[in-house]
Amino acid sequence: MANTxxxxxxxxxxxxxxxxxxxxxxxxxxxxxxxxxIRQLDRLLTTMARFLTDLPPPDDSQPSAGxxxxxxxxxxxxxxxxxxxxxxxxxVAAGITAAQARSxxxxxxxxxxxxxxxxxxxxxxxTHVMLGPGGIxxxxxxxxxxxxxxxxxxxxxxxxxRYTQNLALWIGQQARRHPAVRRTPxxxxxxxxxxxxxxxLASAAIRSAQPARHPGPPALNxxxxxxxxxxPPRPPSGTGEPVSQLCEHIPLTxxxxxxxxxxxxxxxxxxxxxxxASWRYHALAAAITGHGNELILRTLAERARQLTLEPDLxxxxxxxxxDMTCAWQSWRAxxxxxxxxxxxxxxxxxxxxxxxxxADLALRTGRLAYRNPDWAPSHHQASPIRDPADLADTPGxxxxxxxxxxxxxxxxxxxxxTDHQAVAVAVADNRLCMPTRLLPENYDIPSPYARAPRSRxxxxxxxxxxxxTATARAATALDDLAVxxxxxxxxxxxxxxxxxxxxEDQRRLPDQxxxxxxxxxxxxxxxxxxQLRKLHIRDPALLLRAxxxxxxAHDLVTxxxxxxxxxxxxxxxxxxxxxxxxPIKRPAQLASQxxxxxxxxxxxxxxxxxxxxxxxxxxPYQSSSAPKAHSPRSC
Amino acid sequence: xxxxxxxxxxxxxAASLAExxxxxxxxxxxxxxVARDHQDRVPELFAAFMTTANAAVDGREALTIAxxxxxxxxxxxxxxxxxxxxTREAADALAALAAALGERLSQAAALAEVPxxxxxxxxxxxxxxxxxxxxxRGEHDARLR
Numbered sequence: 101m102a103n104t105x106x107x108x109x110x111x112x113x114x115x116x117x118x119x120x121x122x123x124x125x126x127x128x129x130x131x132x133x134x135x136x137x138i139r140q141l142d143r144l145l146t147t148m149a150r151f152l153t154d155l156p157p158p159d160d161s162q163p164s165a166g167x168x169x170x171x172x173x174x175x176x177x178x179x180x181x182x183x184x185x186x187x188x189x190x191x192v193a194a195g196i197t198a199a200q201a202r203s204x205x206x207x208x209x210x211x212x213x214x215x216x217x218x219x220x221x222x223x224x225x226x227t228h229v230m231l232g233p234g235g236i237x238x239x240x241x242x243x244x245x246x247x248x249x250x251x252x253x254x255x256x257x258x259x260x261x262r263y264t265q266n267l268a269l270w271i272g273q274q275a276r277r278h279p280a281v282r283r284t285p286x287x288x289x290x291x292x293x294x295x296x297x298x299x300x301l302a303s304a305a306i307r308s309a310q311p312a313r314h315p316g317p318p319a320l321n322x323x324x325x326x327x328x329x330x331x332p333p334r335p336p337s338g339t340g341e342p343v344s345q346l347c348e349h350i351p352l353t354x355x356x357x358x359x360x361x362x363x364x365x366x367x368x369x370x371x372x373x374x375x376x377a378s379w380r381y382h383a384l385a386a387a388i389t390g391h392g393n394e395l396i397l398r399t400l401a402e403r404a405r406q407l408t409l410e411p412d413l414x415x416x417x418x419x420x421x422x423d424m425t426c427a428w429q430s431w432r433a434x435x436x437x438x439x440x441x442x443x444x445x446x447x448x449x450x451x452x453x454x455x456x457x458x459a460d461l462a463l464r465t466g467r468l469a470y471r472n473p474d475w476a477p478s479h480h481q482a483s484p485i486r487d488p489a490d491l492a493d494t495p496g497x498x499x500x501x502x503x504x505x506x507x508x509x510x511x512x513x514x515x516x517x518t519d520h521q522a523v524a525v526a527v528a529d530n531r532l533c534m535p536t537r538l539l540p541e542n543y544d545i546p547s548p549y550a551r552a553p554r555s556r557x558x559x560x561x562x563x564x565x566x567x568x569t570a571t572a573r574a575a576t577a578l579d580d581l582a583v584x585x586x587x588x589x590x591x592x593x594x595x596x597x598x599x600x601x602x603x604e605d606q607r608r609l610p611d612q613x614x615x616x617x618x619x620x621x622x623x624x625x626x627x628x629x630x631q632l633r634k635l636h637i638r639d640p641a642l643l644l645r646a647x648x649x650x651x652x653a654h655d656l657v658t659x660x661x662x663x664x665x666x667x668x669x670x671x672x673x674x675x676x677x678x679x680x681x682x683p684i685k686r687p688a689q690l691a692s693q694x695x696x697x698x699x700x701x702x703x704x705x706x707x708x709x710x711x712x713x714x715x716x717x718x719x720p721y722q723s724s725s726a727p728k729a730h731s732p733r734s735c
Numbered sequence: 736x737x738x739x740x741x742x743x744x745x746x747x748x749a750a751s752l753a754e755x756x757x758x759x760x761x762x763x764x765x766x767x768x769v770a771r772d773h774q775d776r777v778p779e780l781f782a783a784f785m786t787t788a789n790a791a792v793d794g795r796e797a798l799t800i801a802x803x804x805x806x807x808x809x810x811x812x813x814x815x816x817x818x819x820x821x822t823r824e825a826a827d828a829l830a831a832l833a834a835a836l837g838e839r840l841s842q843a844a845a846l847a848e849v850p851x852x853x854x855x856x857x858x859x860x861x862x863x864x865x866x867x868x869x870x871x872r873g874e875h876d877a878r879l880r
Contacts, residue, residue, distance in 0.1 A: 377793070377796070388786075391781050391782065435788070436771070439771070442796060445796040445797060462782075477782035477783055477786040478782075479780060479783045479871060482779045482780055483779065535795070535796075536806040537804075538764075545806055548799045
């Protein structure tokens, strides 16, 4: 089953082609066709204006610099110009139905198809955000921050500016054509002449609204990769899936884990399934998935050497495997904490929506790692690890498997953050306890459970901190690998991953953003525009021209500043050593290498005996069974 | 299968529901301890032992809220394996103990009069049978490291 989840690029590409086809027409349009074209142009421009109306305000969680905060205001000006252009066309378009217009000429057909695709693309983007009470913009997916990010907003505006400019130029040509049979312009031509300057203004305004003037191909790729916010169908969980099918199904399963995790995040406090049994199970599946991923990465590293591919690739795979080791060990440590801690047994609690999906992920990862096509986490189905050539017969096979591992790991990073937050809420609500029977017999407590000591709950939360950091580090290593081999999963690295929340933020729901500011509130006019406003000029065309002049001045100063800084840097630059070969280490990775190793549950138990003050005072049972550190390298 | 360790003997000899529940609680705890101890020894069995430990916690949690189980512990799980026991032998021992446990808890569920006890025994038995399945060897076992 191939990934059939629609992405924004599925709509943008055809829209691009249809607009290009429409504006490439250079012949004479018959009168009826002119009216049909105008009707479809009206529709297309209205759709494009909706893109600007729906443009999200910049994400307040992301630092912004320079003129970027003006984006909504400038976009509003562009939207106004597009609206005026559409209004200029509307009288001529009246009286002709959409169907008549579409079939009136091939150009009208292309414009209609472009409007259809852009409208569908806009609808796709809207699935990620909704407006809540009081105008609060609520994120409905983990992609939402990507859509509101500056690079993607710039890419989106860049596309619109290009369309607007191309349409304006084409309209200008058509408006001034003089067919042999008529020397005077037709009514549709006059309408086009009226619309043309508005379109040119809109194009310029959209460009000036771009937070980044040249967002570049990565931002456009990311925009095109945004999927519709709906879980893909659950791949059938049959046995005997070959490697190629597992590589197709694991990204789908990972996406289902991500979506279930996002949805369940809201239920951390009230859901009956928000129990230790659920979190324990998530941690178990995350540990098994990570363990399998480590084996897969080591096998891939071996295969890269066998195929004599670039030595850097094998080294990066081996380094990612080391990071993966730390990740699954951190999850194993969490399962050790949950051996003792509990929210109490509740037979009717049920399981989280994440549980079924993450179980699928662990199962498929295991089946990719091991030879047995029916592998399961049991002694009965245990089998030797796959041979390297069986896992990836060609370099393309390495990329496919790596993509699967990348998706699986990215999904686990989101489980880590969500569970951490949910567990923090449970700790704050004093919901965690321990079975009384695990306490020494002289503690006569007439209840099956005693409240968990703070030292133990603190260790659990620290365990989640470690898991978040370690899993994110493994995911980052895979981001770098994906870029290195141009894997289809490269876009994952651009989606913000959750980090350890600050103490004071732990009770705040992550999906709430400040209400959008009314358009224009954040708009700070430049000097020229300010002068016009002082003169009570309200003509948008003049105001837009003024804004453009201000923008051009700002750009000139920015460019000059950049050049000056560049010159200074060249003067003082110290010769650099050659870039080292090997995995790219990001600052966060380097910093986290100094992260202290976690304390083991065993030590914690000893500590509890001395310090715990439950109700009544608990002195925990001394267990010799807690997970032992097993470190192939320092985590 | 006869159990030549303390917890096995307790399970065999438990006469009352309270004794079966208490022995069952300690048996689950003993299984968890052994599973944790062996989970990192053979990479191919990591998932199996991790899942076994999780199932043991499930079983222990189910029994914890049984009305007839005394909150205070009178005993400890004790050792069910001799020092230096290999991983496959440990798995065999866990499978055997879990089978005995599943059987005793199934019997207890049939005898329990209080619904809470009955549900606890049924869920405990299900966890025990799951552990038995998880730890039973398969055809690939001989080829594992």
